Amino acid sequence: MHAQNDIWISSQELQNLPVTGAAWDKLKSEADKPSGIPNLSDQNDSANVRTMAKALVYARLGEESYRNAVISSCMQAIDSEIGGRTLALGRNLAAYVIAADLVDLPEPEDSQFREWLRRTLTEELDGRTLQSTHAERPNNWGTHCGASRIAVALYLDDTTEVNQAAAIFKGFLGDISSHSDFMFDDDLSWHADSLNPVPINPLGAMKDGRMIGGVLPDEQRRAGPFSWPPAQENYCYEGLQGVLAQAVMLSRAGYDVWNWQDRAMLRAFTWLHEEADFPAEGDDTWQPHIINYYYGTNFPAPVPSRAGKNVGWTCWTHGQTIPANQKPIVTTFYPTGGSETTAVTIYGFYFSNSTQLRFNDTSDLSYVIESDTKIRAYVPSGASTGTIKVANPYGTGESTASFAVTAEPVLRVTLMMQGAYFSSGMMNTTLNQNGDIPLTSPYADAPETASAIPGDAVDWVVLEARYTVTGQVPLKRSYFLRKDGFVTETDGTTIDLALPGIPSGDYYVSIRHRNQLLAITATRVSLFAGQNAEVDFTTGLSQFYNPSSAVELEAGIYGVRAGDADGDGYLTTGDYTVWYNSFRLAANGYEPGDFNFDGYVTAEDYNLWLTNALAGSASFSQ
Known part of the structure; x- marks a missing residue:
């Protein structure tokens, strides 16, 4: 029998979750539906997240009928990816691996499952493999394949494979010293630096006076070249489905992913909400539960939410936000200098209960808290060049860079x-x-x-x-x-x-x-x-x-x-x-x-x- 690795969540954690309420009812309703025939060559197949639902209900209630259904689906999934593309495999596979982990596959099924999982890493589908797609594609293709690759590696206890996948993931978040072999589309207009493109724009990136830090350029460009206001491009959330799935699994494996590249995932989510005015919809509504859970934020997170293409049911598993109780974090601001009365947008985290804002040591009494991650301020009379400080009951956050107070043009x-x-x-x-x-x-x-x-x-x-x-x-x-x-x-x-x-x-x-x-x-x-x-x-x-x-x-x-x-x-x-x-x-x-x-x-x-x-x-x- 397979020893649980708690890839996504552990049975022990699930015992603390309720079996009443809208989130549970949605999960249980899905788990009670017929499993369907797994088809990992179909990128729109939903049998994967239904199998995951059955595994979660089994782990919480212990009813064998759900476990038996999961075991059957995992066995039927084997080799069903043949004839498809890596996108379909990437979207589908992770949920089966998580489900198998939760129900403890028996022998000989577990050995058969493991042999197949090992093959999925390197088998060629339409000219690509799970590994190569993860390493080369700076969009949802790569992120979905990365999530399934990491799930497989964790299930197989393959530390080398996990480390390699983690390095690519860190590169995706913007650390080119970790990985930089992505192949980008010709339209580089959404990148902060078209000569050095990265899959998620770096902290504080601006273009034509507009904040583009956190943009997924290879997804946003699908709506057209850079323009403002930005189009509400759903492929950005599609890419984040794979990003967040990778992050949850890697964080449980001990990687500090949530803080990598100046909290890249929170910045990406924040940009979609604040700049694109585009909250998650449809099968992306499981994502804000993950962001809120790990960052202590309060993005709109519907209950019940829909499952995604790769994972889901987070309104039940991750519906409890970890209390922030943190002092503000000031990440960047724009413009970087200006005269008195200049409007300054300050970006960061944990701004909701801010009580004071200062330019160097001069208070701005007219600032407006626009969200938990953005403040609109105005350079006060008498301010001098220095850092920007934001305070709340838990302490004071200070920018690393100085705002240059200048004479007016x-x-x-x-x-x-x-x-x-x-x-x-x-x-x-x-x-x-x-x-x-x-x-x-x-x-x-x-x-x-x-x-x-x-x-x-x-x-x-x-x-x-x-x-x-x-x-x-x-x-x-x-x-x-x-x-x-x-x-x-x-x-x-x-x-x-x-x-x-x-x-x-x-x-x-x-x-x-x-x-x-x-x-x-x-x-x-x-x-x-x-x-x-x-x-x-x-x-x-x-x-x-x-x-x-x-x-x-x-x-x-x-x-x-x-x-x-x-x-x-x-x-x-x-x-x-x-x-x-x-x-x-x-x-x-x-x-x-x-x-x-x-x-x-x-x-x-x-x-x-x-x-x-x-x-x-x-x-x-x-």
């Missing part, structure tokens, strides 16, 4: 608007003279209020700093546009604009107005802490991302075209509709259809729109 912008242009490098201030400009900016996404309207103000505009031309805008702020083309603070005189809260970097700078086309710089502008930058849209069409969005107003002076009443960056019938609705009512004052800033909606505004629309004018390339 300063930007000077000059822009002319066709609709308001008068002559000699000046725009009209008719709306201002009529008292039509409101004290509060009309842009809801960039609120700002002035104590008074400066005498030379033409109108409110929004200055934006963009990571990309069409989106990802870390800075939006309302300013006044002065009649000489300078963008100013609300005092109407300050033209050197301090940009609070923006991470240092290269950005497209844009100026947005309520009825003129969006002006976007042709190239990125460097906005770095303590440095001055300047953008002058008036000097030529080449200053604009799409030259068709601008027009020469008089010799050597250029401005953005009028007529974009609906603010979509294009001149279309939608803008005409806005104009017409105001025109037929003889509207006047601060109207979106007043393209020439004279305080009235007239045919002159229509003609201005029509001329530009016929010219194919747009802020973006068409």
Whole structure:
């Protein structure tokens, strides 16, 4: 008779679990169904997890009928993988091994089972073996095969095989010194470092200002190249099915897997929840029970949950979370520096009951706990360069890196608007003279209020700093546009604009107005802490991302075209509709259809729109 290795869980542990409740009822219901004929060549066969259910019920209740069913299924599974692929074998095999371990296969069945298990490690299926797939594939193929490989090795007491598999698993989590022979897809856009790709992105990895630490790039790319917000790609959870199964078995064998590579598995799970906004669904709902059990977290974990493709029933076996009672752990933050009021996202663990957050020794009283693993904070006034500290009743966690408190970048912008242009490098201030400009900016996404309207103000505009031309805008702020083309603070005189809260970097700078086309710089502008930058849209069409969005107003002076009443960056019938609705009512004052800033909606505004629309004018390339 086989001596139990407690590969997944021990019979002794199961005796402490309840035989009532939704989790048990789900498990027992599955165990009471007919076993079905095992087919390890079918990657969608569910007889494996049903066999595992029968083994768990037997180990808890001791009823021989369940054991006999498991023994029969294990024997029928032998050689049923022939003709299939390693993915099918990888998905199916682990559950049979765990089940066999729980019921103590008798002789001669155990010897036959062992001989077969030894063959499964190296038999070739569709050009691959269980071992080679584990070592080469940085996705669900490799993780499922790794889980079954580890289950087999533990059952056979093959320490060498377990050690080799553990080294590959550590490499999968990101330790290239442990293993680095994975074969990646050509699309490397989701990797933190495309020259040194790893199956799980490292701690703190960023791309275009977005957190990608914890991403499984070879799974996420199935939804397409890098973009934001990220697609909710279910293959990421499919890959984690094999990852978590490997982790449970290796941890029971004495490996410190849960802490490897800066808690890579928790980071992967957290990214799916926090960044992709994608909780586990369907046959992945067994996974949060494992994460919560080993990390003391509180991810949504349905009871009952569904079994996975390889293992399951964790809402019963691992439904009790190990109390955390731990001080916060600060793993990383972004940006790595900035001026006062800069928004900083802090990542880590055990944040839920945090009571204090400090930049060096200066408290931020406005921080927001977004989840157990993420805090949104703001650099407080008076802060100096130093570590970030988060405290809760159990202690204080401190970042290893320092946050660099810096001076704000300063930007000077000059822009002319066709609709308001008068002559000699000046725009009209008719709306201002009529008292039509409101004290509060009309842009809801960039609120700002002035104590008074400066005498030379033409109108409110929004200055934006963009990571990309069409989106990802870390800075939006309302300013006044002065009649000489300078963008100013609300005092109407300050033209050197301090940009609070923006991470240092290269950005497209844009100026947005309520009825003129969006002006976007042709190239990125460097906005770095303590440095001055300047953008002058008036000097030529080449200053604009799409030259068709601008027009020469008089010799050597250029401005953005009028007529974009609906603010979509294009001149279309939608803008005409806005104009017409105001025109037929003889509207006047601060109207979106007043393209020439004279305080009235007239045919002159229509003609201005029509001329530009016929010219194919747009802020973006068409």
